[in-house]
Amino acid sequence: MLLMDSSTKISFNRCIRDGDLVIVYERHTMKAVKVCENSVLQNRFGVFKHSDWIGKPFGSKVFSNKGGFVYLLAPTPELWTLVLSHRTQILYIADISFVIMYLEVVPGCLVLESGTGSGSLTTSFARAVSPMGHVYTFDFHEQRAASAREDFERTGISTLVTVGVRDIQGDGFPDQFSGLADSVFLDLPQPWLAIPSARNMLKQDGTLCSFSPCIEQVQRSCETLRSDFTDIRTFEILLRTYEVREWKMDHSKVNDGNSTACPPRKRRQPSSEASVGDNASSSAVMARPSAETRGHTGYLTFARKCVS
Amino acid sequence: MSENKPESGPTVNPRVTWEGCSVLLDINDGDRLVFARLSAGSTLKIGNKTFSLQPLIGCPFGSLFQVESGKEKPYLSRFIPPTEENNVQDEGGCQLQEESRDNRAIIDNNQAQSLTGDDIDAMRRQGATGNEIVEALIANSATFDKKTQFSQEKYRLKKQKKYAPRVLLRRPFSRSICEAYFKKYPARIGFLRVDTLSLLLSMANVTANSDVLVLDMVGGLVTGAVAERLGGSGSVCNTYLGGTPYPMEIIRMFNFNNEICKRVLRCSVNDLCAVQNETSEQVSQREDVCTMESQSDEKTSLSVSTEEVHLSSKNGFLDLVPENELSTTGKTCKAPKAGEKAPKEAIQSWKENGFSSLIIAAPEQDAWILVKDLLPLLTYSAPFAIYHQYLQPLAKCMHNLQLEKMAIGLQLSEPWLREYQVLPSRTHPCMQMSGSGGYILSGTRAYSNTSQS
Numbered sequence: 001m002l003l004m005d006s007s008t009k010i011s012f013n014r015c016i017r018d019g020d021l022v023i024v025y026e027r028h029t030m031k032a033v034k035v036c037e038n039s040v041l042q043n044r045f046g047v048f049k050h051s052d053w054i055g056k057p058f059g060s061k062v063f064s065n066k067g068g069f070v071y072l073l074a075p076t077p078e079l080w081t082l083v084l085s086h087r088t089q090i091l092y093i094a095d096i097s098f099v100i101m102y103l104e105v106v107p108g109c110l111v112l113e114s115g116t117g118s119g120s121l122t123t124s125f126a127r128a129v130s131p132m133g134h135v136y137t138f139d140f141h142e143q144r145a146a147s148a149r150e151d152f153e154r155t156g157i158s159t160l161v162t163v164g165v166r167d168i169q170g171d172g173f174p175d176q177f178s179g180l181a182d183s184v185f186l187d188l189p190q191p192w193l194a195i196p197s198a199r200n201m202l203k204q205d206g207t208l209c210s211f212s213p214c215i216e217q218v219q220r221s222c223e224t225l226r227s228d229f230t231d232i233r234t235f236e237i238l239l240r241t242y243e244v245r246e247w248k249m250d251h252s253k254v255n256d257g258n259s260t261a262c263p264p265r266k267r268r269q270p271s272s273e274a275s276v277g278d279n280a281s282s283s284a285v286m287a288r289p290s291a292e293t294r295g296h297t298g299y300l301t302f303a304r305k306c307v308s
Numbered sequence: 309m310s311e312n313k314p315e316s317g318p319t320v321n322p323r324v325t326w327e328g329c330s331v332l333l334d335i336n337d338g339d340r341l342v343f344a345r346l347s348a349g350s351t352l353k354i355g356n357k358t359f360s361l362q363p364l365i366g367c368p369f370g371s372l373f374q375v376e377s378g379k380e381k382p383y384l385s386r387f388i389p390p391t392e393e394n395n396v397q398d399e400g401g402c403q404l405q406e407e408s409r410d411n412r413a414i415i416d417n418n419q420a421q422s423l424t425g426d427d428i429d430a431m432r433r434q435g436a437t438g439n440e441i442v443e444a445l446i447a448n449s450a451t452f453d454k455k456t457q458f459s460q461e462k463y464r465l466k467k468q469k470k471y472a473p474r475v476l477l478r479r480p481f482s483r484s485i486c487e488a489y490f491k492k493y494p495a496r497i498g499f500l501r502v503d504t505l506s507l508l509l510s511m512a513n514v515t516a517n518s519d520v521l522v523l524d525m526v527g528g529l530v531t532g533a534v535a536e537r538l539g540g541s542g543s544v545c546n547t548y549l550g551g552t553p554y555p556m557e558i559i560r561m562f563n564f565n566n567e568i569c570k571r572v573l574r575c576s577v578n579d580l581c582a583v584q585n586e587t588s589e590q591v592s593q594r595e596d597v598c599t600m601e602s603q604s605d606e607k608t609s610l611s612v613s614t615e616e617v618h619l620s621s622k623n624g625f626l627d628l629v630p631e632n633e634l635s636t637t638g639k640t641c642k643a644p645k646a647g648e649k650a651p652k653e654a655i656q657s658w659k660e661n662g663f664s665s666l667i668i669a670a671p672e673q674d675a676w677i678l679v680k681d682l683l684p685l686l687t688y689s690a691p692f693a694i695y696h697q698y699l700q701p702l703a704k705c706m707h708n709l710q711l712e713k714m715a716i717g718l719q720l721s722e723p724w725l726r727e728y729q730v731l732p733s734r735t736h737p738c739m740q741m742s743g744s745g746g747y748i749l750s751g752t753r754a755y756s757n758t759s760q761s
Contacts (some may be wrong), residue, residue: 009517009518009664010664010687010688010689010690011660011661011662011664011687012660012661012662012687012688013660013661014687025716025717057687057688057689057755058688058689058755059687059688059689059690059752059753059754059755060688060755061754061755071716071754072689073689073717073752074689076513076691077510077513078510078511078513078691093507093510093511094503094507094723096510097503097506097507097509097510097511098502098503098506098507098725100506100509100510101482101483101502101503101505101506101509102483102502102506104479104481104483106536106537106539107516107537107538107539107540107541108539124510127513127515128515128537130515130516130517131516131517131541132539203323204323204368204370205323205368205369205370205479215735218728218730218735219730219732219735222730222731223732230370230389232730233727234727234728234730235725235726235727235728236725236726236728236737237503237723237724237725237726238723238724239507239721239722239723239724240721240722240723240724241719241720241721241722242699242703242720242721242722242747243720244703244706244707244720246707285700285703285704285706285707286703287699287700287702287703287720299728301730304370305370306370306388306389307368307369307370307371307372307388308388
């Protein structure tokens, strides 16, 4: 991610270079593209030459041979979460941002994570610990670990993240981290099996989080946490989005006795009965919740290692 | 292993308290939250007794303290909770299937307890510990055995909180500071809930080496949270309309080291937008005026916060221990405090490069008016996040940004947070819930031919 390194961070003076990762923003979709001097991007708006992009600032609008356009954005962990390829179910921004805050992850921290999955949360952890901290993430699936490593190379965070292939539920975290971790994050089918090891990894008052879709998993995890952890709290977080529209309301009186509120621009009101001042229309910006929204992702259980 | 106040080195989250550090005291598991500064003379009042906080100096954050009766007077002593609670749960687990008790015969007539207030006082004078008093109350309760397992636990906990109160030493972090204020004085932070704050930080991509522009009218909470994430690199510019900076007293609770403090700078919107061709004479003249203004404002804001402290201490919530605050600040803080006026070089650098992101937390202002002036200060492709208590100003702002084509990827969202109680056979969402954490408008600044840098 460009912002990690002070020499590459975005600014008015920093323009797109050959080899940069950009997020191509179309009207309703986005994708990550590596800029290559001789390459092109083809979509329903036409053909875009990468060479046209080089030298332009991030955030620019670029055109295709047909006159269609897209925007080129600098990658951030949020945008990356929306474009990365899903090898597993991923965490989204609401859960990710809450986890980072509640685990108290700041620059310099050492974070242990399992499973890596598609690396969505890992990318945000890397941002949070940069530049002096580190994330050690483990997945028992060799291929997924390899894909994650590739992704971290592409997004430029591989100096901050180390991916290991390991079965944390069966073998626990590696002993070399004992007592060194500031935070541990678990996204496993049976997290209670990993909790004793997590306990050993954490510093005193270190933070732990376990993400589980099912309440039975949460109950079992909490039971196991009670022996060595305190401040055990479980949450659910969701993000509701709103749509915004401008409505022009016609104030002319309606003759037929029906409701005077009218949908925008669809019905023409007979204005024969209206007096002079009543033809004025006003516009208002209105917001309503989006019709589709996520109902559940998982429960987040947080805890702190007891101080002895 | 004890650590001194972190002046050097990259550690930004020391785990052991030191003299002069700021702490958050959690009394009786969240019932009462108090910010304090640890020193030999600082004290805490629980009930009608005053306790010295000296035993807390040099202890790890997360330590628990209980009131112990000493030879002369009660004091706070470090205490490790036994794992007996775990055993109770296990027993509870087995007995649940056989729990046959219920409350049909229990009459609430205030006559179940045979120990009187005088009896308890006598026990105290003889040196009984809080826990012994709790056990005595249980032994002398006629209805205790008739209660269900869960009811007994609840009873024990209630008595323990009264006769053997516990104090948990918490680290002040953006999470704990935000939660404490949201619980006790939400209006001071514009009802900004902890999940909303976390979203602002993510959506604005706050990270090391970034230059973040912040308009903070929530007491400095957002500025502090941003500075925490920067960890001593980059910069956070706390900006303000007009000539008077907004109060930032919450930042003092964060225990920031010098490296972080000097990255928190202040600059008015006027200065940020000023024409670059101004002569240095004109600039320094204006700066002098501003410095004088801001110095006198600093004094007034300091005195205002001390007053608030006196008022709120009656309610049991202190911002900082009043009689010690000013004196300890004088002794221990030789280094620059956070919020110094931004030097010319910084302003110049921000103008040349643009800010890497923007956060606005002005829950009583018109969002569009602020965004119009501040968005052009961002570099292109920079994300921004605007917090508001009310939906309408953000809806209007979003609409205007779309019309003017100043931003893309606009999203108006509202976070929903619910906590659960997880106990054997008693798992359910908590009875109480926060109704709202406010709204966020987020997006990315787009470059267009009509944009001016």
